[in-house]
Amino acid sequence: MKDGTLESPEIDSKRPWLLLVPSASLYVFTFAVPLIVLVAASFEKTTGGVTVSSFSTDNYQSFFADGVALRAVLHTLYLSFAIATCCLLFGYPVAMTMRRSGGRMRLLLLFFVVSPLLTSVIVRNVAWILVLGREGLINVAWRGLGLTTEPLRLMYNDLGVVIGVVHVYLAFVVLPVFASLMAIDPAVEESAASLGATRVRVFWHVTLPLSMPGVIAGFTLVFVLCVGLYLTPVVMGGNFVVTISMIIGDLVRTQFDMGRASAFAVMVLLIVAGLLWLSRQFGQRYGVGT
Amino acid sequence: MSAVNIENVTKRFGQMVAVADVSFEVKPGEFVTLLGPSGCGKTTLLRIIAGFLRPSEGTVRIGGAVVNDMPAHLRNVGLVFQSYALFPHLVVRDNVAFGLRMRGVRRREIDRRVGEMLDLVQLGDRALYLPSQLSGGQQQRVALARALVTQPTVLLLDEPFSALDRKIGELLRAELKRVQRRLSISTILVTHAQDEALMLSDRVAVMNLGRIEQVGTPERLYERPRSRFVAEFLGRSNLVRIVQSGRDVRIAGPVEGEGVPMPGTSGIAIVRPENVRLYPPDSELRADRYGGTIEDVQYLGHARIVRVRLDAGVAIEAIALSGSDWKPDAASRVTIEIPSGSFHVIGEPTLSGASELDPSPR
Numbered sequence A: 001m002k003d004g005t006l007e008s009p010e011i012d013s014k015r016p017w018l019l020l021v022p023s024a025s026l027y028v029f030t031f032a033v034p035l036i037v038l039v040a041a042s043f044e045k046t047t048g049g050v051t052v053s054s055f056s057t058d059n060y061q062s063f064f065a066d067g068v069a070l071r072a073v074l075h076t077l078y079l080s081f082a083i084a085t086c087c088l089l090f091g092y093p094v095a096m097t098m099r100r101s102g103g104r105m106r107l108l109l110l111f112f113v114v115s116p117l118l119t120s121v122i123v124r125n126v127a128w129i130l131v132l133g134r135e136g137l138i139n140v141a142w143r144g145l146g147l148t149t150e151p152l153r154l155m156y157n158d159l160g161v162v163i164g165v166v167h168v169y170l171a172f173v174v175l176p177v178f179a180s181l182m183a184i185d186p187a188v189e190e191s192a193a194s195l196g197a198t199r200v201r202v203f204w205h206v207t208l209p210l211s212m213p214g215v216i217a218g219f220t221l222v223f224v225l226c227v228g229l230y231l232t233p234v235v236m237g238g239n240f241v242v243t244i245s246m247i248i249g250d251l252v253r254t255q256f257d258m259g260r261a262s263a264f265a266v267m268v269l270l271i272v273a274g275l276l277w278l279s280r281q282f283g284q285r286y287g288v289g290t
Numbered sequence B: 001m002s003a004v005n006i007e008n009v010t011k012r013f014g015q016m017v018a019v020a021d022v023s024f025e026v027k028p029g030e031f032v033t034l035l036g037p038s039g040c041g042k043t044t045l046l047r048i049i050a051g052f053l054r055p056s057e058g059t060v061r062i063g064g065a066v067v068n069d070m071p072a073h074l075r076n077v078g079l080v081f082q083s084y085a086l087f088p089h090l091v092v093r094d095n096v097a098f099g100l101r102m103r104g105v106r107r108r109e110i111d112r113r114v115g116e117m118l119d120l121v122q123l124g125d126r127a128l129y130l131p132s133q134l135s136g137g138q139q140q141r142v143a144l145a146r147a148l149v150t151q152p153t154v155l156l157l158d159e160p161f162s163a164l165d166r167k168i169g170e171l172l173r174a175e176l177k178r179v180q181r182r183l184s185i186s187t188i189l190v191t192h193a194q195d196e197a198l199m200l201s202d203r204v205a206v207m208n209l210g211r212i213e214q215v216g217t218p219e220r221l222y223e224r225p226r227s228r229f230v231a232e233f234l235g236r237s238n239l240v241r242i243v244q245s246g247r248d249v250r251i252a253g254p255v256e257g258e259g260v261p262m263p264g265t266s267g268i269a270i271v272r273p274e275n276v277r278l279y280p281p282d283s284e285l286r287a288d289r290y291g292g293t294i295e296d297v298q299y300l301g302h303a304r305i306v307r308v309r310l311d312a313g314v315a316i317e318a319i320a321l322s323g324s325d326w327k328p329d330a331a332s333r334v335t336i337e338i339p340s341g342s343f344h345v346i347g348e349p350t351l352s353g354a355s356e357l358d359p360s361p362r
């Protein structure tokens, strides 16, 4: 026994990495290798399928020169921010309710929050079309009530995409926020109350700051996932919402320009890295990680 | 006007009665302890006073006003939890300032009062530390300062010493008593540690199964317990069946089982071990002396607890202070002496043994 740690004699402690071999090799082949190939491809300049130069920054220049890509990136970030914010605004109260309620109610809420994740994207989006579309549930009801003659535009725009995505990603905010809330000692909130804080002030000065780790984790997770949004904007946004992933997809499938597609993909990766760095800065202010 | 007045308070959780018809009061500046075993309803009662639970029945008054319907944040009570429940995201100074901020006290006034309070609990140099950077004892003092800075009508403490090791706990008890006297603040302490209760309180309320068994000064509770429960909860005690004739009291036998029929009125009494004197086995036998065999000796350092099996069948515990020449040995013979005045009668024996002792005052 060294430094007071317990060691089980049955376990071969000399080669603990042996257990990591399967997952590590999977990681190398599914992540590291493709990443290297991607970065290499992003510097390749091709004309008509022939490689002209194996090291050129043309692809990256076209990202900035071509207003289309930049605008798509900005719009993607705007959508991601809107979606993450909505998830937070809707998810936080759900997490609070889950914390307050007993076992049964908590399970039920958990089920509702997680169930969209268990449904296929296509099924979910088609269902939304039936609800939000021009001849969808809401519009039919709306017209039936004689409230309007003009159909409400609930999809084939940013709103439709936000609704469709918030529905799924809500879980990614609810779960970490719930975990953060559960870690708060109720006595801390009671102390605040007995020191004269109203319920609103207890929330504002104690509960919310102490749940910030969950808020930051949830917000970041949703934001980063949204940067890669592809399918839902295609279905729910029609041709009116363009994300950077759709541009990259188009480059690959209709223009066969692997070089530019790779360069744009690398840019997306860099943006995600930047977002994670920002989130870390925020997190450190609230004592998350080190 | 009393600081806190509890009248016939009952609290039910479904079928479970956690607090049963409890009444007591705390006078201004008084230190009252709720003492009782785990699950007897102490915390429940404290939470009712603090405003986190509603009594099912009864009235709670703080500073003379009925507060049954008043939310916790308006009650002006200071609260210290067992876990201290400090705000982990705020430094010591902001923890202590919290209550004053909520009351809208001016900035400079806050700084002054927080500074004074931190000096009082000797933490002036830790003002900018986070709770996680403090020791348990320091955290407890911050919790105390935070609860006191708003000058509450009553200070409520729920087992504030139980998370500390013994030595620090003792230091902080003395500290609490000093601060409490200095500010002469009405205080209710909840604990299951009898030494804590005896040491700190002006009065102690012993609780059992949701009821208050007896309220009184520590001396009174220790010397004149009203029931077997109180006697056994506070310190060590020997419970015996006695016969009384005139002023003479003699041990008649164990409480459980049949007593030896003897002339005189019989009853159940307790004897504190410190009132039992030990003599060599060949001592002169008198009416208040009994022969017996030492069964067991527990060494405590400053003293030994000696359990003697009397020839009459009763086991009696006695205390032998260390430092005398004589050292009791297990299995050796001994004579003990219990003066008649050392018996405190607490009830009549019943056929079913001592379980149905009459708890009424005498």
Ligand SMILES: Nc1ncnc2c1ncn2[C@@H]1O[C@H](COP(=O)(O)OP(=O)(O)OP(=O)(O)O)[C@@H](O)[C@H]1O
Binding pocket: B013, B016, B017, B018, B036, B037, B038, B039, B040, B041, B042, B043, B044, B045, B192
């Ligand atoms: N919210 C609640 N719901 C149901 N029963 C409860 C609740 N709170 C307390 N009880 C029950 O009431 C009884 C008294 O609990 P309480 O916490 O007041 O005990 P206590 O004297 O403080 O004990 P301890 O010394 O262990 O803290 C216990 O049997 C407990 O199970």
Ligand SMILES: [Mg+2]
Binding pocket: B042, B043, B044
């Ligand atoms: Mg308790």
